[in-house]
Amino acid sequence: MKIGIIGGSGLDNPKILRDAKDVNVNTSYGAPSSPLKTGTINDVEVVIIARHGRQHTITPSKVNYRANVQALKDIGCDYILATTAVGSLKEEIGRGDFVILDQFIDFTNKRKNTFYEEFEPNKPAHQPMATPFSEDLRKVFINSCKKLNLKYHPKGTVVTIEGPRFSTKAESHMFRTWNCDVINMSIATEVALANEAGIPYAAVAMSTDYDCWKSDEEPVSWEAVLKIFTKNVTKVTDLLIETIGELK
Numbered sequence: 001m002k003i004g005i006i007g008g009s010g011l012d013n014p015k016i017l018r019d020a021k022d023v024n025v026n027t028s029y030g031a032p033s034s035p036l037k038t039g040t041i042n043d044v045e046v047v048i049i050a051r052h053g054r055q056h057t058i059t060p061s062k063v064n065y066r067a068n069v070q071a072l073k074d075i076g077c078d079y080i081l082a083t084t085a086v087g088s089l090k091e092e093i094g095r096g097d098f099v100i101l102d103q104f105i106d107f108t109n110k111r112k113n114t115f116y117e118e119f120e121p122n123k124p125a126h127q128p129m130a131t132p133f134s135e136d137l138r139k140v141f142i143n144s145c146k147k148l149n150l151k152y153h154p155k156g157t158v159v160t161i162e163g164p165r166f167s168t169k170a171e172s173h174m175f176r177t178w179n180c181d182v183i184n185m186s187i188a189t190e191v192a193l194a195n196e197a198g199i200p201y202a203a204v205a206m207s208t209d210y211d212c213w214k215s216d217e218e219p220v221s222w223e224a225v226l227k228i229f230t231k232n233v234t235k236v237t238d239l240l241i242e243t244i245g246e247l248k
Helices: 065-074 135-147 169-177 187-197 222-247
Strands: 002-007 018-023 036-041 044-050 079-088 098-100 103-107 157-161 182-184 201-209
Touching: 002 065, 002 222, 036 222, 044 065, 044 222, 065 187, 079 135, 079 187, 079 222, 098 135, 103 187, 135 201, 135 222, 157 187, 182 201, 187 201, 201 222
Parallel strands: 002 044, 002 079, 079 201, 103 157, 157 182
Antiparallel strands: 018 036, 036 044, 079 182, 098 201
16 A cells, blocks of 8 residues: 655655655656655555745645656555545634545635546546535544644635635625635645545645634734644644554
8 A cells, every 4th residue: 555645745754654755756746846755654655746846935836746746656556545624614714723624625726636638539527526525535544633732623615726825805805795615725636636546545734824704803924824734734744643543
């Protein structure tokens, strides 16, 4: 078994992996966001990609999501686990809470969100997307949250916006009327491509802020996001390690 991880800050720390090494790869869609970091966790082969590059230099719209997913497929990953920072659109989802995502709304408009540039003659490829996140992987994430006594929400709808700007107040309130739970700039694109690639995918979201809908809170800023994520990155890595151990 081999597990791919797509994540952000702190997850490319070689201390997470045993026998860690970098592997430079290319795909038919170009190069992934970072070299692949390979190694083992709990004796399971793991491959890590830093979604925005290891120095967080790639904007959400410019991430080569197709290359990232294709690179994990090419190297033989059976599953993809993803982590992401999100803004909360619900009072009950507090800073530092985890959300095991089960649905998405795609509000992007500038990126390649499919592997299909064209169809083969008389073979249109329309990917079902009713349940985009793997229920089996979601259950493992939930069980791991319970074991680690983390504050989590067992389901949630993420709305993915283009970025890199954050929402206006009007947009934030609109997303709340849609009953979205959290907001980010990457997951809808990534999970859709994983489905097309035939790789089970699940994502754990960490709430870092309240976007800008909450009148008694400061509007979201990158500095605030980074502060909360950095404070909780150990919990994220512990959750991944526990989940990978459960998948053995």
